[in-house]
Amino acid sequence: MVWASVIQPIEMGKDKLRKFRENETFACLIQPRTDEVLGAEHPLKGRWGEQMFHNQNPIVLELGCGKGEYTVALAEKYPQMNFIGIDIKGARLWKGAKYATLNKMGNVAFIRTRVEFIESLFAPGEVSQIWITFADPQEKKAKKRLTHPLFLNRYRKFLAPDGVIHLKTDSRLLHFYTLELARCNDMTVLEHNDDIYGSGRADELLSIKTFYEASFLAQGIPITYMAFKIDNPRPLVEPDWDQEPYEQKYKTLTRADGHVTSQLE
Numbered sequence: 001m002v003w004a005s006v007i008q009p010i011e012m013g014k015d016k017l018r019k020f021r022e023n024e025t026f027a028c029l030i031q032p033r034t035d036e037v038l039g040a041e042h043p044l045k046g047r048w049g050e051q052m053f054h055n056q057n058p059i060v061l062e063l064g065c066g067k068g069e070y071t072v073a074l075a076e077k078y079p080q081m082n083f084i085g086i087d088i089k090g091a092r093l094w095k096g097a098k099y100a101t102l103n104k105m106g107n108v109a110f111i112r113t114r115v116e117f118i119e120s121l122f123a124p125g126e127v128s129q130i131w132i133t134f135a136d137p138q139e140k141k142a143k144k145r146l147t148h149p150l151f152l153n154r155y156r157k158f159l160a161p162d163g164v165i166h167l168k169t170d171s172r173l174l175h176f177y178t179l180e181l182a183r184c185n186d187m188t189v190l191e192h193n194d195d196i197y198g199s200g201r202a203d204e205l206l207s208i209k210t211f212y213e214a215s216f217l218a219q220g221i222p223i224t225y226m227a228f229k230i231d232n233p234r235p236l237v238e239p240d241w242d243q244e245p246y247e248q249k250y251k252t253l254t255r256a257d258g259h260v261t262s263q264l265e
């Protein structure tokens with residue numbers, strides 16, 4: 001027992017180091033240096049189509065992609081589009097990058113960076129959609145939520161005018177917070193559903209399961225989804241938000257008969 005507890009972290013550390021070394025060899029994995037993204041413009045900004053994918057197909061991002069399950073699955077389904085997964089954790093990205101490399105997927109890339117630096121990586125209009133999959137809800141630090149106005153302000157600098165953001169999460173806090181944020185900023189909510197499997201909404205696209213999603217589902221936690229646009233050009237404000245009352249309000253709207261409403265009243 002004593003040896004196991006000593007050896008296990010060493011083995012885990014070795015495995016991470018092996019993955020980090022292999023990450024250096026993947027052409028599809030970009031690992032920007034801090035000086036390339038901190039108050040700077042990354043050399044690929046505005047040139048992803050030309051230099052990474054060698055085509056001008058639409059680009060879709062997955063933020064906080066972890067092992068990249070959505071990125072890879074979407075790329076397999078939509079060969080006429082390009083997909084880029086972003087995460088800060090190199091050992092997780094290794095899995096997606098390895099898969100994409102082994103399968104010679106020309107429409108997949110990964111970036112190891114913090115989403116906070118995303119403006120340094122993409123030019124205006126360069127991205128057509130964003131998926132945010134099972135992001136940390138940051139219960140106590142709203143400003144770190146990937147749908148906080150600080151982040152949405154960054155995304156709208158490079159999202160195409162008709163660009164859509166897809167948020168899939170187990171976190172009712174993140175789901176309802178984002179719905180309320182969209183409502184109080186007059187953004188278009190294309191769809192919202194607070195139990196995609198229970199309501200039968202999980203089609204081929206929405207039933208792609210990430211690593212975290214599989215574990216939440218095994219615990220019986222409902223999975224939520226919403227799709228929205230940042231189509232308000234004005235400065236974005238934070239919702240004056242209190243979790244409980246809003247959760248009740250939205251539950252009534254979406255849960256009554258499993259019907260999916262497309263508008264917030």
Ligand SMILES: C[S@@+](CC[C@H](N)C(=O)[O-])C[C@H]1O[C@@H](n2cnc3c(N)ncnc32)[C@H](O)[C@@H]1O
Nearest residue numbers: 064065066087088089114115133134210211212
């Ligand atoms: C709960 S995991 C979900 C991973 C994956 N989407 C899934 O569903 O399996 C959240 C991921 O977001 C990444 N992440 C959180 N905040 C981030 C940030 N500001 N910049 C980059 N990655 C971030 C973490 O490293 C982690 O891999």
